[in-house]
Amino acid sequence: MKISVSILKSKLPRSKCIYDVEKTDADFIHVDFMDNTFVKRSTFTKDEVLELFKNSNKDLDIHLMVNHPKEYIDAFSTLKRCKYLIIHSEINHDISELIEYIHFKGKKAGIAINPYTKVESIKQYLENVDYVLIMGVIPGFGGQELITSTTMKIDELIKIRDDYDYHFEISFDGGVNDDTIKLLDGVDIAVSGSYICMSDNYQEKINTLR
Numbered sequence: 001m002k003i004s005v006s007i008l009k010s011k012l013p014r015s016k017c018i019y020d021v022e023k024t025d026a027d028f029i030h031v032d033f034m035d036n037t038f039v040k041r042s043t044f045t046k047d048e049v050l051e052l053f054k055n056s057n058k059d060l061d062i063h064l065m066v067n068h069p070k071e072y073i074d075a076f077s078t079l080k081r082c083k084y085l086i087i088h089s090e091i092n093h094d095i096s097e098l099i100e101y102i103h104f105k106g107k108k109a110g111i112a113i114n115p116y117t118k119v120e121s122i123k124q125y126l127e128n129v130d131y132v133l134i135m136g137v138i139p140g141f142g143g144q145e146l147i148t149s150t151t152m153k154i155d156e157l158i159k160i161r162d163d164y165d166y167h168f169e170i171s172f173d174g175g176v177n178d179d180t181i182k183l184l185d186g187v188d189i190a191v192s193g194s195y196i197c198m199s200d201n202y203q204e205k206i207n208t209l210r
């Protein structure tokens with residue numbers, strides 16, 4: 001299982017936290033981006049993200065919790081290490097068109113589903129996406145408790161992927177720690193934030209998760 005570190009909630013100032021994550025063997029940095037639309041909160045601005053990650057030594061999976069992703073796809077696809085751009089399935093947009101747009105920008109496309117969104121509702125997109133992000137918590141904040149019913153979606157997605165020979169990776173985001181990781185069998189990428197970044201030893205926590 002690969003580990004992606006969410007830097008949303010950390011003890012350290014953001015740039016120091018990123019610096020420390022870069023020194024670990026984490027596979028990705030998970031960038032949670034919000035602009036006060038899809039969730040009523042914003043963290044960093046578009047320009048701050050570009051600045052913080054322009055020289056990243058880790059691949060990035062960028063989680064766009066926004067209602068209108070296009071301008072952010074334009075901006076963040078310029079980042080060399082941006083690997084996945086993930087949009088939310090619940091937004092009022094032509095999702096297929098956005099997936100195509102991310103591919104057109106040369107990046108891998110991901111789709112995220114909120115805790116109470118059913119896998120069924122994204123079935124039509126699964127052929128074309130590279131990454132499916134299962135939210136284990138309501139988007140907006142780090143440090144929430146994992147909603148266990150969301151873990152049922154892992155097997156559902158694995159079954160669809162096997163049945164249709166699709167290629168997407170399955171990622172799980174929210175409430176992942178040394179205890180809940182046991183519920184994530186079959187996941188390709190576990191995103192973990194506060195469990196790692198609120199600690200004093202990032203690598204030790206990553207080792208425990210692995």
Ligand code: DX5
Pocket residue numbers: 006008009030032063137138139140141142143144173174175176191192193194195
């Ligand atoms: C929630 C974010 C998550 C979150 C994960 O809106 O999408 O990525 O930061 O943080 P933890 O691991 O603390 O739940």
Ligand code: ZN
Pocket residue numbers: 006030031032063173191
């Ligand atoms: Zn996230």
